[in-house]
Amino acid sequence: VIYAPYGAYLPGGSLWHSQANESALAHYPGLNVVIPSTPADAAGLLWTAMHGEDPVIFLIPKHLLWAEHEYAKPIRAVPLGRARQCTNGSDVTLVAWGNTVEKSLEAIAKIDNEISVELIDLRSIVPWDKTAIEDSVHKTRRLIVVQEDTENCSVGQMIISHVTSTPELWDELISPPILVSKANVMIGYNPIYEYAALPDVERIVAAIRRSVATKHERAVVAAGVDRGRAAAEPEFIRPASAPPPTADIASRRVQSITVPVMGEGIRNAKIVSLLKKQGDPVALDDELCEVETDKAVYPIQSSFAGVMGEWKTKVGDTVEIGQELGTLFTGEASLADQFHVAEVSAEGKTVEAAVSAAEPSDRGRHVRHYNIEPALSPTIMRKLSHVIPANLQIDARWDAIQEAREAAKKKEPKNPPSPSVMIAWSVVRAMEKHAPFRRLILEDDQIVQNDDFDLGIAVALEGDRLATAVITNANKKSWPEFVKIYGEAVAATRGGRVDAMNAPVVITSLGAFGVKAGAPIVVPPSVGTLFVGTAHRELIPNKNKNESAEVITLSLTFDHRVVNGAGAAAFANEIKKQIEGFKIPSGAAHGAAIAKKR
Known part of the structure; x- marks a missing residue:
């Protein structure tokens, strides 16, 4: 058994420590490959691997090395080749493993009850649980695979190939399978490049909406792949007029103040000071608060000019990376608000586009456009990049x-x-x-x-x-x-x-x-x-x-x-x-x- 750290989503590893290479390892006959997504699965799969006779490549997502969970029941052995059903659903089957299970759960929470999603944690790459996926696709008639690995010759492609080449499954499908994947690029050293390359919650949500919105018209649909890049560049059209900002706070946009990513292994921070009070004017790059991590005190600066709203935390609180700290009222529009994507239907009517920078163009369906906030604030980027x-x-x-x-x-x-x-x-x-x-x-x-x-x-x-x-x-x-x-x-x-x-x-x-x-x-x-x-x-x-x-x-x-x-x-x-x-x-x-x- 070879036990090794795996994957990204903890910045700073770049092409040396943040790559996902399960497809390359799964290529060789005789090697078993497993990737758990929870501490319980890690313990159960490791027990099975250690008691088996075959060589096992045991890839442990790095964030699990910082995860601590208490279990009231004893940990049980997990058989190789048996997937885990995380959620029960009827509209679409979502298959993930490793780090992408957590991202998929966040996407399902964001959709709430709008779409019924059945999430399957593959857990074991070789052997893999074909029966669990087949049964789920029979029920939902739609398939999305989310993987951290590169698209080319990948496990996600293997799963989609199996489903589409099985006649009884092919006959049941009412939407083309979608692969949400890292593009054919190396992970960048800078955290902003790392997160830009990887599947995130917004891309998974967009894939789910796109799959459900597809009509049952086989003649005009084709398998989709979300590589993090657009297959065709959408045309961005500036609105004819934009409402001018006013001094009235009620008419201003609300921007969230969140804890930025501050480096590999840093999962939380302590609030040291709150530098702005509700109603205080805020200029661009003003320091809003200070947080203390393991080795330094960081100021969190404002990316917008406006008026300070309410704080949702207090001095001494321990906050998680990505947690909302407070709100800011601003007259500025975010990038997504300043532009919109429009597309003209065959009848000449303007419809809301289903195309984003992370999806291939699809003229036959439409979904809403969603805002994506930068993963890091300019302040943290400036400090860590030096x-x-x-x-x-x-x-x-x-x-x-x-x-x-x-x-x-x-x-x-x-x-x-x-x-x-x-x-x-x-x-x-x-x-x-x-x-x-x-x-x-x-x-x-x-x-x-x-x-x-x-x-x-x-x-x-x-x-x-x-x-x-x-x-x-x-x-x-x-x-x-x-x-x-x-x-x-x-x-x-x-x-x-x-x-x-x-x-x-x-x-x-x-x-x-x-x-x-x-x-x-x-x-x-x-x-x-x-x-x-x-x-x-x-x-x-x-x-x-x-x-x-x-x-x-x-x-x-x-x-x-x-x-x-x-x-x-x-x-x-x-x-x-x-x-x-x-x-x-x-x-x-x-x-x-x-x-x-x-």
């Missing part, structure tokens, strides 16, 4: 930390300093020797360097949330002060305190989960993030032979605008040196050193 991340890893022996920990337990059995404090102390000492990691990069890309500096500690909170505890002027603290303030800062952050983030380096770890190594993100104004892995044994060189030793892996992500590779490598080696030679500082000796610096 960072040039690079990563390196190095192993450090764990012996000295273990010995220091045991000595501390004998001296202070009730409350000895933790290994995390010792590592943080080692990082501070390394920062003193390497000036580039005492720098901050400001919003205007100005780089500043300080002699005295803070240190950030990533803290896990309930609900899979992260915050950053900050030790201010970390280099000025004596060992007893450092241990005390470290514990207080972490405890206060867990209690809800939000510190100003001016730490050049942030330390993070998933050692409690047994994670040996990782590639953390670095968020300005910080210039580096250090991931500390769990202690594990490795063969390391010792003169003319190798020996087994317990080590931790240090993974340093740094902003290449501030630090070059050689400087980062020297800094990582200095941290390694400090950890491998760590001894609990004596109060008198280190106190004298601190006093000398002051």
Whole structure:
């Protein structure tokens, strides 16, 4: 069983980590391929795969690695080749798997009770459940397949080919099958390109409406594919006149303020401040509120000019990515309001078009046009697009930390300093020797360097949330002060305190989960993030032979605008040196050193 992360919808992976390649793997006889969409299915399918005799490629959507669900009933084995019916419906069959199941459920919720949709989660790509799909298509007489993979030679095409080549199903179909798919393009590194390439809720909703609107006229229908591009460019006609904006709020358009996507793995944020009150005037790019994620505080700026409406959240709330925070009254029309697509029927009458930029032209049917909001605000795009991340890893022996920990337990059995404090102390000492990691990069890309500096500690909170505890002027603290303030800062952050983030380096770890190594993100104004892995044994060189030793892996992500590779490598080696030679500082000796610096 090969268990591997899969797919996109968490920005930043680009063509290396955000591709969906199930069709290529399914091509080879003898390989089973499964893609769960829920934690329960992941557990059940993995049990079956591990107890089977055949090789299985187990592709786990990346967002499931952040998903936590509690189940009252025991998890049961899921047979390979058996699909799961998510919703019962009579108008159209919708087949999806992996990430697209979640998108399909969102689309069904958006349609509400207007159309009855039967959603089938395929779960197993090889073998696949032909019977479940056949039975559903017999009932609904319509088929839509939603996939994250590229259209060419894909699983979605295989399913549609099977249905249309089965005579009894072909005779029942009253609408051509539709494939909603990624186009034949690579996933872009910039999040806006990633989301533009992938199937989204609006495209799925449009496909459902289009399928149901099709008349039973075989002579004029053809199979449709939604590739994210138009097969024929629609003609956009500007309205003859547009109503002028007025000062009356009642006549203005209401724009939603939502939490934008802020990077891979970031699923929620905490509201730190609300900067506008109801009725306040708002200019373009005005800061409306501030949210705090795992490693930085972000302002959310307005994409429109207008008047502030109501807030639907308060300071201290934890909000999800995409959640509505409030409303803004604006006289501006959105892009979809400024233009409309018109098409003339055979009788010469103007009808509402069924053509969007994500669908091929279809002159025989019509549906409504729906607004699509940008996935990211200009502010977040501007900040994230500036960072040039690079990563390196190095192993450090764990012996000295273990010995220091045991000595501390004998001296202070009730409350000895933790290994995390010792590592943080080692990082501070390394920062003193390497000036580039005492720098901050400001919003205007100005780089500043300080002699005295803070240190950030990533803290896990309930609900899979992260915050950053900050030790201010970390280099000025004596060992007893450092241990005390470290514990207080972490405890206060867990209690809800939000510190100003001016730490050049942030330390993070998933050692409690047994994670040996990782590639953390670095968020300005910080210039580096250090991931500390769990202690594990490795063969390391010792003169003319190798020996087994317990080590931790240090993974340093740094902003290449501030630090070059050689400087980062020297800094990582200095941290390694400090950890491998760590001894609990004596109060008198280190106190004298601190006093000398002051």
